[in-house]
Amino acid sequence: xxxxxxxxxxxxxxxxxxxxxxxxxxxxxxxxxxxxxxxxxxxxxxxxxxxxxxxxxxxxxxxxxxxxxxxxxxxxxxxxxxxxxxxxxxxxxxxxxxxxxxxxxxxxxxxxxxxxxxxxxxxxxxxxxxxxxxxxxxxxxxxxxxxxxxxxxxxxxxxxxxxxxxxxxxxxxxxxxxxxxxxxxxxxxxxxxxxxxxxxxxxxxxxxxxxxxxxxxxxxxxxxxxxxxxxxxxxxxxxxxxxxxxxxxxxxxxxxxxxxxxxxxxxxxxxxxxxxxxxxxxxxxxxxxxxxxxxxxxxxxxxxxxxxxxxxxxxxxxxxxxxxxxxxxxxxxxxxxxxxxxxxxxxxxxxxxxxxxxx
Amino acid sequence: xxxxxxxxxxxxxxxxxxxxxxxxxxxxxxxxxxxxxxxxxxxxxxxxxxxxxxxxxxxxxxxxxxxxxxxxxxxxxxxxxxxxxxxxxxxxxxxxxxxxxxxxxxxxxxxxxxxxxxxxxxxxxxxxxxxxxxxxxxxxxxxxxxxxxxxxxxxxxxxxxxxxxxxxxxxxxxxxxxxxxxxxxxxxxxxxxxxxxxxxxxxxxxxxxxxxxxxxxxxxxxxxxxxxxxxxxxxxxxxxxxxxxxxxxxxxxxxxxxxxxxxxxxxxxxxxxxxxxxxxxxxxxxxxxxxxxxxxxxxxxxxxxxxxxxxxxxxxxxxxxxxxxxxxxxxxxxxxxxxxxxxxxxxxxxxxxxxxxxx
Numbered sequence: 001x002x003x004x005x006x007x008x009x010x011x012x013x014x015x016x017x018x019x020x021x022x023x024x025x026x027x028x029x030x031x032x033x034x035x036x037x038x039x040x041x042x043x044x045x046x047x048x049x050x051x052x053x054x055x056x057x058x059x060x061x062x063x064x065x066x067x068x069x070x071x072x073x074x075x076x077x078x079x080x081x082x083x084x085x086x087x088x089x090x091x092x093x094x095x096x097x098x099x100x101x102x103x104x105x106x107x108x109x110x111x112x113x114x115x116x117x118x119x120x121x122x123x124x125x126x127x128x129x130x131x132x133x134x135x136x137x138x139x140x141x142x143x144x145x146x147x148x149x150x151x152x153x154x155x156x157x158x159x160x161x162x163x164x165x166x167x168x169x170x171x172x173x174x175x176x177x178x179x180x181x182x183x184x185x186x187x188x189x190x191x192x193x194x195x196x197x198x199x200x201x202x203x204x205x206x207x208x209x210x211x212x213x214x215x216x217x218x219x220x221x222x223x224x225x226x227x228x229x230x231x232x233x234x235x236x237x238x239x240x241x242x243x244x245x246x247x248x249x250x251x252x253x254x255x256x257x258x259x260x261x262x263x264x265x266x267x268x269x270x271x272x273x274x275x276x277x278x279x280x281x282x283x284x285x286x287x288x289x290x291x292x293x294x295x296x297x298x299x300x301x302x303x304x305x306x307x308x309x310x311x312x313x314x315x316x317x318x319x320x321x322x323x324x325x326x327x328x329x330x331x332x333x334x335x336x337x338x339x340x341x342x343x344x345x346x347x348x349x350x351x352x353x354x355x356x357x358x359x
Numbered sequence: 360x361x362x363x364x365x366x367x368x369x370x371x372x373x374x375x376x377x378x379x380x381x382x383x384x385x386x387x388x389x390x391x392x393x394x395x396x397x398x399x400x401x402x403x404x405x406x407x408x409x410x411x412x413x414x415x416x417x418x419x420x421x422x423x424x425x426x427x428x429x430x431x432x433x434x435x436x437x438x439x440x441x442x443x444x445x446x447x448x449x450x451x452x453x454x455x456x457x458x459x460x461x462x463x464x465x466x467x468x469x470x471x472x473x474x475x476x477x478x479x480x481x482x483x484x485x486x487x488x489x490x491x492x493x494x495x496x497x498x499x500x501x502x503x504x505x506x507x508x509x510x511x512x513x514x515x516x517x518x519x520x521x522x523x524x525x526x527x528x529x530x531x532x533x534x535x536x537x538x539x540x541x542x543x544x545x546x547x548x549x550x551x552x553x554x555x556x557x558x559x560x561x562x563x564x565x566x567x568x569x570x571x572x573x574x575x576x577x578x579x580x581x582x583x584x585x586x587x588x589x590x591x592x593x594x595x596x597x598x599x600x601x602x603x604x605x606x607x608x609x610x611x612x613x614x615x616x617x618x619x620x621x622x623x624x625x626x627x628x629x630x631x632x633x634x635x636x637x638x639x640x641x642x643x644x645x646x647x648x649x650x651x652x653x654x655x656x657x658x659x660x661x662x663x664x665x666x667x668x669x670x671x672x673x674x675x676x677x678x679x680x681x682x683x684x685x686x687x688x689x690x691x692x693x694x695x696x697x698x699x700x701x702x703x704x705x706x707x708x709x710x711x712x713x714x715x716x717x718x
Contacts, residue, residue: 028421028510035420058415061394061521062387066504069428069560070567106567141510145425146564151387151500151525153597155567162420166510186552191586193547195565201428202561205505206554208429208465208514227550228587238512 006049008118010125013053019129025169027306028139032129036122036163040108046161049118051125057160060149064156069202072101073143075305076262077168078123078358080130080137081346086123087355088140089344091116093262098142100260101198106155107144115142116356119163123358126165135170137344139305171307176329176337178313179302181236182214183285184222185318189234189257191227196234196257204238211237219316225285227257233283239302239310240264243288244332246296253280263303267336269352276332285317292322299330308344309337365408367477369484372412378488384528386665387498391488395481395522399467405520408477410484416519419508423515428561431460432502434664435621436527437482437717439489439496440705445482446714447499448703450475452621457501459619460557465514466503474501475715478522482717485524494529496703498664530666535688535696537672538661540595541573542644543581544677548593548616550586555593555616563597570596578675584644586616592642598661598669599623602647603691605655612639622662626695628711635691644676651681658689667703668696 013033020030031054038049065071074094079087095112102109119140123130130138141164146156187210190196195203207222214222221237233252235241240261242251249271254260271278291297292315300312313327324330342348343355372392379389390413397408424430433453438446454471461468478499482489489497500523505515546569549555554562566581573581580596592611594600599620601610608630613619630637650656659671672686683689701707702714 026511029508031421031508054420056417057420058417061413061416061523062390062500062525065560066424066430066502067432067500067560068563069430070564071425071428073426104568105564106571139510141421141426143425149388149390151498151523152385153563153566154570155564164420164510166421188550188552191547191550191553193545193586193589194550194553195561200561200564201424201426202554202559202565204427204512205429205464205559206561207512209463211513212465227552230552 006047006114008049008051008121010051011053015053020131020167025167027168028166030167032126032165032167034122034125035165036118038118038161040159040161042157046108046110051122059147062149062151064146064148064150067151068146068153069200070105070107070146070156071144071201072098072105072107073141073199073201074098076140077305077344078130078138078140079344079346080132083346085346086127086130086358087344087346088120088123088358090262090266090354091119091356093265094142097199097260097262098144101200102144104195104198105200107146107159110161120356120358122163122165127358129165129167131167133170135173137168139166139168141166176309176311176334178311178324178327178329179220180218180314180316181312182217182219182222183315183317184210184214184224185230186210188227189224192256194227194257197254197259199259207237217316223315231284231286233285233288234258236302236312239304239307241300241302242267243283243297244299244330245291246298247277249276249278249332250283251278251280252283261303263305263308263340266340266354267303270336270339288315289317289320289322297322297324299333300324301330301333308340309333365406365473367408367410367480369410370412374412379490379526384526386527387525389526391485391524391526393481393484394524395477397477397520399518399520401516405467405469410481418506421508421510423505423507423509426510427505427512428559429464429466429505429515430503430560431457431464431466432500432558432560433457435499436664436703437489437497437499438703438705439491442705444705445486445489445717446703446705447479447482447717449621449625449713450478450715452624453501456558456619456621457503460559461503463554463557464559466505466518469520479715479717481522481524486717488524488526490526492529494532496527498525498527500525535668535670535693537670537683537686537688538579539577539673539675540671541576541578541581542674542676543569543573543583544589545569547586548583551615553586553616556613556618558618566596576675582674590643590645592644592647593617595661595671598663598666600659600661601626602642602656603658603689604650605657606636608635608637608691609642610637610639611642620662622664622667622699625699625713626662629695629698647674648676648679648681656681656683658692659683660689660692660695667699668692
């Protein structure tokens with residue numbers, strides 16, 4: 001086994017792109033001047049970390065990523081504070097989860113600490129790309145693809161890890177906006193023993209048909225139920241979900257088919273610190289409907305990196321409409337949103353040690 | 360809407376590769392001199408069909424295929440007959456299934472007849488690559504990937520369809536060989552409402568962990584059970600499965616999570632023509648075990664493009680070993696194998712009209 005080269009090589013772009021103005025950037029379509037890349041080869045390990053100009057990558061058409069979907073990704077953000085600092089939100093948790101996902105997909109693990117160092121250097125170099133308009137941020141997308149050109153079904157012997165950076169506008173330019181969600185009872189996102197807890201490509205396109213149907217009927221997204229009984233609540237679109245029922249906050253327990261959201265984890269820690277009762281458990285859609293009928297459903301909200309908190313104003317389940325808090329933003333939803341985004345943008349003291357400053 | 364250009368453009372390679380000798384080629388690692396490519400763009404449809412020299416493709420690192428797995432594929436073969444003809448086996452069924460898979464993944468459909476024409480032209484050009492050693496063939500891999508550079512979760516606005524050709528050795532160089540299969544009761548391949556019936560990348564890497572565990576324990580592959588009750592038999596590895604029990608042949612009915620195999624379909628048609636009782640229905644693993652205990656399990660075999668028929672000599676389920684037909688090839692398995700491969704290689708009259716000759 002050769003000693004891998006882990007010294008970061010930096011090749012600067014000589015042709016810098018214009019940066020977008022204000023917060024009118026459609027999500028995920030504008031990318032910065034540089035990307036991070038690193039390669040893996042069996043027997044050699046992860047090697048050749050590089051920051052290079054953003055540009056197309058060249059792959060053999062037989063590369064395994066195109067055929068068998070062996071791939072994982074992450075999503076996090078860098079925020080510009082009013083006093084000119086750049087903060088990352090719990091980035092170590094993303095690399096920890098990347099390794100969890102990789103394990104499920106038989107992809108070799110990365111060194112989490114070293115990856116955080118590389119990421120910090122990339123964001124440092126692209127600091128001027130972190131937008132400053134309120135509510136905007138720099139979206140960060142680490143991902144690993146299998147690259148071996150081989151049509152035999154099985155784990156690849158070579159991989160490429162990349163990190164893309166993309167300035168994004170405010171998710172709610174006019175302030176928090178409650179959404180209408182369809183409870184999906186036909187299509188399945190994930191099931192016990194499957195890949196639901198991994199952030200892997202196939203989980204996402206599997207939802208397109210259900211999402212398209214839901215949108216046609218006027219919903220913003222779908223709430224997925226478990227794949228076995230179509231009874232227990234899992235997650236909404238690509239967010240985790242929380243319910244405030246009769247003073248208590250509940251969210252589905254991590255069961256192997258639900259993504260371990262980092263915003264989810266942060267919301268739970270925050271509620272505990274506020275002494276708001278919060279529990280992670282199995283929740284059936286019938287239980288929610290019963291609580292709704294009894295007038296006990298006070299707030300519903302999704303949690304995720306993109307929106308942080310996305311209040312749910314209405315749930316549609318088998319023709320039944322559950323209107324939550326008169327389509328208005330709940331008090332607790334707003335408070336969580338203000339606190340977490342406050343920490344992210346450096347306006348609220350980071351008493352949890354969630355942020356990592358980029359020099 | 361512009362009129363799309365559907366005239367096939369052919370750019371011949373000036374640097375032809377040496378062809379492999381005999382049947383010692385590892386599956387899916389050697390490719391011919393040319394590939395077929397065609398592009399899709401919303402508003403323009405599928406356009407610009409081309410046969411071009413085999414070579415790397417260039418994609419934006421934000422291309423959706425790398426992030427959300429919106430992709431489908433097919434697999435079929437071309438066979439060299441003793442009298443010098445080249446035959447395709449039921450290729451129209453592959454393009455029909457490609458469209459079924461695409462529908463599930465929200466990918467725009469292709470014109471099946473036109474695709475068959477393009478495929479025929481590609482194989483015609485690469486005719487000398489169809490190997491002639493007995494048991495060898497030219498594997499054909501059509502696939503579609505989503506190419507729009509956009510990190511927003513949702514269907515791509517652009518796609519690329521490609522067809523790769525790869526000469527492959529004999530699956531069973533020493534004649535049919537029964538395999539040992541592990542009945543998987545932890546991991547799940549697919550579930551009702553999911554993507555199991557589609558030939559899409561994510562379904563394959565989802566099985567790697569279970570397959571690695573099974574191989575460590577001396578099994579060749581896994582038999583998947585249903586994702587809901589872990590009770591009903593679905594498919595084995597990337598093949599469909601058949602059981603001959605007390606004179607009757609049974610195979611799991613297509614239920615939305617099982618791939619609609621073309622060899623499976625051909626086996627059923629063949630058995631019907633021979634007046635062998637055959638039925639497609641729900642089959643539980645308990646039923647198989649009971650039949651085994653009662654001495655009624657006569658043969659088990661997998662069906663797929665790669666092996667055509669793969670006899671199962673042993674099933675391992677929760678520590679129970681079921682030894683089938685004394686680890687020997689069943690009479691019916693052998694007869695089906697001989698007949699289908701006979702039709703494919705032009706040795707047996709094609710009374711079903713299954714083959715398409717390439718000029």
